[in-house]
Amino acid sequence: MRPIYKEEPRVALNFSEVVTLSGGSVINEPSEAVSLSEIGLDSTQLPEGAVFAALPGTKVHGATYAQGCEAAVILTDHAGADILREAEESRPIIVVDDVREILGPVSAAIYNNPSDKLTIIGVTGTSGKTTTSYMLEKGMMKAGHRVGLIGTTGTRINGSPVATKLTTPEAPTLQRLFATMVDEGVSHVIMEVSSHALVLGRVAGTHFAVAGFSNLSQDHLDFHPTMEDYFEAKALFFDPSSEQHAARAVVCIDDDWGVKMAEVAGDSVLRVATHGRSAEVTTSDIEVSATGAQRFTLTVEGTEHSVQLPLPGRFNVANAALAIACAHAAGADVDKVAEGIAEVAVPGRMxxxxxxxxxxxxxxxxxxxxxxxxxxxxxxxxxxxxxxxxxxxxxxxxxxxxxxxxxxxxxxxxxxxxxxxxxxxxxxxxxxxxxxxxxxxxxxxxxxxxxxxxxxxxxxxxxxxxxxxxxxxxxxxxxxxxxxxxxxxxxxxxxxxxxxxxxxxxxxxxxx
The missing domain is CATH 3.90.190.20 (Mur ligase, C-terminal domain)
Incomplete structure (x- = not known):
């Protein structure tokens, strides 16, 4: 039987609190108190008592769709405010320079900062994010935790699917999802974090316990002008001076980008190496069976652990080592996590x-x-x-x-x-x-x-x-x-x- 968790009543923010958080100016100051308990980008899905975040689009500005929206308040930029003035919008409008810059923290506050109540492990890198996330999900569940997963193949709460569209959902959806996970009794969340999510502020306002880095190779150069720019986007997750950095960094240093990322992360980084480099987490004695399944020894800060991996490929050894190291950084039992990884299967990955x-x-x-x-x-x-x-x-x-x-x-x-x-x-x-x-x-x-x-x-x-x-x-x-x-x-x-x-x-x- 599914456990029943008591949902804590969420406290709605008042209008002035949202204005203060956003740092914006107000058009159509409300004449009476306005309580706000939801925020979103889809004008068709918002009820009364919500904030409609109207962002500029590639073709049409979101403010164009405000008229058919039931939201109580509109949050937009100066271009959006001009559109709303022309439409003679009478509802309160909060105007900021860049909606995306403040959307994460505002969304988190509206949903009562749910990430403060969760242990969130984020995984980034060009390849291996999904596989590493699956391994972490299995491992953390085996270690006795109630786990949420957010990633490329969808979102799950303790194994049950939840409908989402993006690898990393937009900030309002993400914070609402975190709030749902808190209500469902989730203790740990495993999350793929894309470079787009970091640059566009989708994870801003989220407090990560651990950030894991797998590797970097050519991809997304339609979005990032150069590989260096791509790296800098990922580095937002690890650089202690970044507002989006996690409390603890775990970095695979098998490639030179990983070595560079570990340097960015600083002295407290937990380094993972599977190709002979010196690190706090290393692999040895790798054996491969005829079916491709593997067995290896993982040394975590001086202690050896045996790992059975049902997936083929040396790169999956690196993914497993990164997953276990992230779990260790989050305080999980390494041997229990390894037991979970022994049962992992990842759809469409080898x-x-x-x-x-x-x-x-x-x-x-x-x-x-x-x-x-x-x-x-x-x-x-x-x-x-x-x-x-x-x-x-x-x-x-x-x-x-x-x-x-x-x-x-x-x-x-x-x-x-x-x-x-x-x-x-x-x-x-x-x-x-x-x-x-x-x-x-x-x-x-x-x-x-x-x-x-x-x-x-x-x-x-x-x-x-x-x-x-x-x-x-x-x-x-x-x-x-x-x-x-x-x-x-x-x-x-x-x-x-x-x-x-x-x-x-x-x-x-x-x-x-």
């Missing part, structure tokens, strides 16, 4: 699809050059045969990584099938051409690699599956757990795992 075939078939979320390289290197170490890699690049995202993705696949696979992967608003053929360019340039100096362009993703998967022989491996990269293909604004159902399974079944039936 997920094996088995229909009785005599070759390996794997679906993975790898959609960055570094991640593709890691996944293919991991598979190469586990098989005696050849590798087919199915890859594609997303539209409306960092275009500079596309040829690099093609090149990294050709360096490691024997057969590279280049296909579509969420082209969004771009022309799919143009995206493929950039990936093909990198692949064919690398192909000129890499003998024996076949490259094929198959635009239809289903056909691309079938092509790779039909190519495989006993002892080979087919690795379908890019979508992982995702179940949609976004084309020209329409999201079509598409699940790589379903497609690989169907292709395997079709192959088996045709061979009878």
């Amino acid at each position: 997920e094996s699809i088995d229909e009785g075939q005599d070759f390996m078939a794997v679906v993975d979320y790898a959609h960055k050059p570094g991640a593709i390289a890691e996944v293919l290197d991991t598979v190469r170490a586990q098989i005696s045969g050849r590798i087919a890699a199915v890859i594609g690049a997303g539209g409306d995202r960092d275009a500079t990584k596309r040829p690099i993705m093609g090149a990294e696949a050709v360096k490691r696979a024997d057969f590279v099938v280049i296909t579509d992967d969420n082209p969004r608003s771009e022309e799919p053929a143009a995206i493929r051409a950039e990936v093909v360019r990198g692949a064919t340039e690398q192909q000129a100096s890499t003998s024996g690699v076949e490259v094929s362009e198959v635009g239809d993703r289903r056909e691309a998967i079938i092509t790779a599956i039909n190519w495989a022989q006993p002892g080979d491996a087919v690795v379908v990269c890019g979508k992982g757990h995702e179940t949609g293909q976004l084309i020209k604004g329409v999201n079509h159902h598409f699940d790589d795992r379903e497609e690989v399974r169907a292709a395997l079944q079709r192959r088996a039936s045709e061979s009878k």
